[in-house]
Amino acid sequence: MKRWVYILFSVVVLASLIGWRLSQKRAEAAKSEAAGNAMRNAPALVETAALKRQDIVKTFEAVGSVEAPLAVDVTPKVTGRILYLGVREGDRVTAGQVLVNIDPAEVQAEVLQRRAALAGARSRLAEAALTRNAQSVGVASTVRQQQAALGTARAQNRKAKADYDAQIAAAQAAVTDAQGRVAGAQADVGAADAAIASAEANVANAKTELERQESLLADGATSKQVVDNVRTTLKVQEAALGQARQGRGAAVAALASARAQKQAAERQVLLARNRARSEVFATNSNIKQVEATLDAARANVAQTPAFAQNLAALRAAVSAAEAELAAAQSRLSDTTLRAPITGVVTQRAVDTGALASPGQPILSIQAVQQVWAAVSLPEEVSRRIYQGQNASVTFDALPGETFAGRIVQIFPTADAQSRQFTARVRLDNRRNRVRPGMFGRVTFVTEKANDVLVVPLEAVKTDPATPGAGTVTVVADGKAQTRPVQTGLSNGKVIALKSGVTDGEQVIILSTRPVREGQAVRAGGGGRRGGGGAAGGNNTGGGDNAAAPARGGSAR
Structure with a gap:
C-alpha cells in the first residue's frame, strides 16, 4: 500500500514540474514577441546626405609617349673621308652650326x-x-685655235676613258676585298659554331662522368677527391662553352661589319661608274662642240653670219663652263654639313675618319624646344575633344610636376588595328625637362555640367535596362520615401539628378537594415553634403570633379 502512495506522489510532483516549465516557456515566448514587435516598429537607423548644387567635370586620362615635332637626318651629298665631327648624342646644336667637314681635296x-x-x-x-x-x-686663227681645242678635247676624252676603267677596277677591287672579308667572317662563324658544338659535347661528357663518379662515391668505389676533380673539369668545360659562345658573337658581329663594308664598296662601284660615265659624256660633248665650232669656222670664211654663229657657240661654251664651275663649287660647299634645325643630337652613326657616302645618315637631330605628347583615344572620347583644347600632362619620371598643353592635331582616321584615334598635345619644353620617348599621362576634360543638383553615387539605384532613370530614398517627415529620378552626368563620386528631388532634401545612402516604403527612420552620423558613402547603387563613370559652393534650387 505504501508503495502505491509513493508512486502516486512521484507522478503528482512530475506533473507539477511539467506544468510549471510550460508556463515559463509561454511567458518567454510572449516577451520575445513583444520585443520583436517593438523592434519592427522602432525607427531604422540610417545615414543620409543632403542634395546640393555644384559643377561636375568629367575627365579622361590617356597614356602615350613624347615625340619630337621635327626629326632630321644629316646626310652627305658627296663621298669623302670625314675630317671633323664635333658633336655627339645629347649635344644641343643651332641652325647653321657646322657639324661635319668632309675631305674637300677631290672636289677642290x-x-x-x-x-x-x-x-x-x-x-x-x-x-x-x-x-x-x-x-x-681671224678665221684662220680661229680654225687653228679650234683644231687645238679639238685635240685637247680628244686627249681629255681618251684620259676620261682610261680613268673610267681605272676607277671601275679600283672600286671593283674594293668589292672583291670586302667579299673576301665576308667569306673570312663566315668561316669564323662556322669555326665558332664548331667550337660551341665541341664545348657542348665536352660539357655533356663531363656531366656524365660527374654523375658516374658521384654514383661510385655513394657506393664507396671512388674517393671524394676524384669527384671534386671531375666537378672542376665540368666547370672548366662550361667556362670554355661560354667563351666559345662569346667568340661566336664576335664572329657574327665581324660578319655583319664585313657585309656592311661590302655594300659600301658596291655603292662606290656604282658611284665611280656614274662619275666616270659623266666625265666621258662631258668630254664627248666637248669634242662635238669643238668640232661644230671648227666646222663653222671652216665653212663660213669671211662671212659675217658664220662669224656671228661662231660667237654664239663660244658664248654657249662660256655658259656651259660657268654652269660646270657652279656645280663644282656647289659640291665643294656640300663638304661642309651644317645643322638644318635647332635641336638636340639623338644619333651619331659614324666617327671621324670614316668614309661618308651619299644617302647614308651621319647624324640625327630632333627639335625639342616644343614637344608632342601623342596618345590614343577611343572613338567615344575622340568625339568630345577638339583642336586647341587645353590638356594637362604628367610623367612618372617627373613626379609632382604637371605640364599644361594644348591639342594641336587629331588624326582624322582611326588605327586599323586598335580602332583608336591619335591626338597630339603640344608642350613647352624650353627648360628641356621632357625628352622624346618618355611615358606620359594626358588628362582631357570630356564633359562638364554647371550648377546641377547632385547626390553621392551610392544613393541612386539604377537599372541597366533603363539608362538615365533610377530611384532614391529620401527622408520626409521622419519616414522613408522612394522617388523615381532622372539621372545626368556622373564623375564617379557624385551623380546629377534632373528631376524628382529638391535641393537640401536628405537622401539615404546607408542603413543598418533594409528600409521599407513609409518606414520610420532615424538619421545617424549627422548627415553629409554631397559626400561619398558605402550604400547600394551602380558606380559608373570616372574622372575628377570641381566642387562649387551650395546653391538653392530644385530638380523638378
Missing part, C-alpha cells in the same frame, strides 16, 4: 679644273670678239 681639284676651262672659254670668246672687224685674218 675639280673646281680648279672647271675654273681653268671657264678661263679658256672666256679667252676664246674674247679673242673671237676682238677679231670681229678682221674676219679674213
Whole structure:
C-alpha cells in the first residue's frame, strides 16, 4: 500500500514540474514577441546626405609617349673621308652650326679644273670678239685655235676613258676585298659554331662522368677527391662553352661589319661608274662642240653670219663652263654639313675618319624646344575633344610636376588595328625637362555640367535596362520615401539628378537594415553634403570633379 502512495506522489510532483516549465516557456515566448514587435516598429537607423548644387567635370586620362615635332637626318651629298665631327648624342646644336667637314681635296681639284676651262672659254670668246672687224685674218686663227681645242678635247676624252676603267677596277677591287672579308667572317662563324658544338659535347661528357663518379662515391668505389676533380673539369668545360659562345658573337658581329663594308664598296662601284660615265659624256660633248665650232669656222670664211654663229657657240661654251664651275663649287660647299634645325643630337652613326657616302645618315637631330605628347583615344572620347583644347600632362619620371598643353592635331582616321584615334598635345619644353620617348599621362576634360543638383553615387539605384532613370530614398517627415529620378552626368563620386528631388532634401545612402516604403527612420552620423558613402547603387563613370559652393534650387 505504501508503495502505491509513493508512486502516486512521484507522478503528482512530475506533473507539477511539467506544468510549471510550460508556463515559463509561454511567458518567454510572449516577451520575445513583444520585443520583436517593438523592434519592427522602432525607427531604422540610417545615414543620409543632403542634395546640393555644384559643377561636375568629367575627365579622361590617356597614356602615350613624347615625340619630337621635327626629326632630321644629316646626310652627305658627296663621298669623302670625314675630317671633323664635333658633336655627339645629347649635344644641343643651332641652325647653321657646322657639324661635319668632309675631305674637300677631290672636289677642290675639280673646281680648279672647271675654273681653268671657264678661263679658256672666256679667252676664246674674247679673242673671237676682238677679231670681229678682221674676219679674213681671224678665221684662220680661229680654225687653228679650234683644231687645238679639238685635240685637247680628244686627249681629255681618251684620259676620261682610261680613268673610267681605272676607277671601275679600283672600286671593283674594293668589292672583291670586302667579299673576301665576308667569306673570312663566315668561316669564323662556322669555326665558332664548331667550337660551341665541341664545348657542348665536352660539357655533356663531363656531366656524365660527374654523375658516374658521384654514383661510385655513394657506393664507396671512388674517393671524394676524384669527384671534386671531375666537378672542376665540368666547370672548366662550361667556362670554355661560354667563351666559345662569346667568340661566336664576335664572329657574327665581324660578319655583319664585313657585309656592311661590302655594300659600301658596291655603292662606290656604282658611284665611280656614274662619275666616270659623266666625265666621258662631258668630254664627248666637248669634242662635238669643238668640232661644230671648227666646222663653222671652216665653212663660213669671211662671212659675217658664220662669224656671228661662231660667237654664239663660244658664248654657249662660256655658259656651259660657268654652269660646270657652279656645280663644282656647289659640291665643294656640300663638304661642309651644317645643322638644318635647332635641336638636340639623338644619333651619331659614324666617327671621324670614316668614309661618308651619299644617302647614308651621319647624324640625327630632333627639335625639342616644343614637344608632342601623342596618345590614343577611343572613338567615344575622340568625339568630345577638339583642336586647341587645353590638356594637362604628367610623367612618372617627373613626379609632382604637371605640364599644361594644348591639342594641336587629331588624326582624322582611326588605327586599323586598335580602332583608336591619335591626338597630339603640344608642350613647352624650353627648360628641356621632357625628352622624346618618355611615358606620359594626358588628362582631357570630356564633359562638364554647371550648377546641377547632385547626390553621392551610392544613393541612386539604377537599372541597366533603363539608362538615365533610377530611384532614391529620401527622408520626409521622419519616414522613408522612394522617388523615381532622372539621372545626368556622373564623375564617379557624385551623380546629377534632373528631376524628382529638391535641393537640401536628405537622401539615404546607408542603413543598418533594409528600409521599407513609409518606414520610420532615424538619421545617424549627422548627415553629409554631397559626400561619398558605402550604400547600394551602380558606380559608373570616372574622372575628377570641381566642387562649387551650395546653391538653392530644385530638380523638378
